[in-house]
Amino acid sequence: MxxxxxxxxxxxxxxxxxxxxxxxxxxxxxxxxxxxxxxxxxxxGYTTPAEFAFTASILDGMAMQIRLLETTGEHLLAAAKQVGQQG
Missing domain, CATH: 1.20.5 (Single alpha-helices involved in coiled-coils or other helix-helix interfaces)
Known part of the structure; x- marks a missing residue:
């Protein structure tokens, strides 16, 4: 970073x-x-039980990351709007 x-x-x-x-x-x-x-x-042949577990877990994690990105972006925008504006 x-x-x-x-x-x-x-x-x-x-x-x-x-x-x-x-x-x-x-x-x-x-x-x-x-x-x-x-x-x-x-x-x-796709998927074995293990492949299903890995794939489902990774997809769930990716979905959580997308929701976190959306929430973080909304919070950033809301905070930015609180900054004084030029008039």
Whole structure:
């Protein structure tokens, strides 16, 4: 994690970080890898009980991470809105 200091270009730094994160989330939201996973799980022999347990557990963990990202983003936006605004 970056421990950058607030300097004269701090807005540019935040802009780049926010844009990069937004782009990454938009790309993630396309779900291409999960569409491929939907295809794979239909192959004959998928899944053994162990594969089912691993897959279900990982999917549950990914869903929890998405909910955490959504909540964290909502909290960040709510906090940002509390900052004084230029009038």
């Amino acid at each position: 970056d421990t950058e200091k607030c300097g004269p270009d701090h807005i540019d730094v935040l802009d780049k970080k926010i844009t990069a994160l937004s782009d990454a989330l938009a790309h993630l939201g396309k779900g291409e890898s999960l569409k491929e996973l939907l295809r794979i799980i239909r192959f004959p």
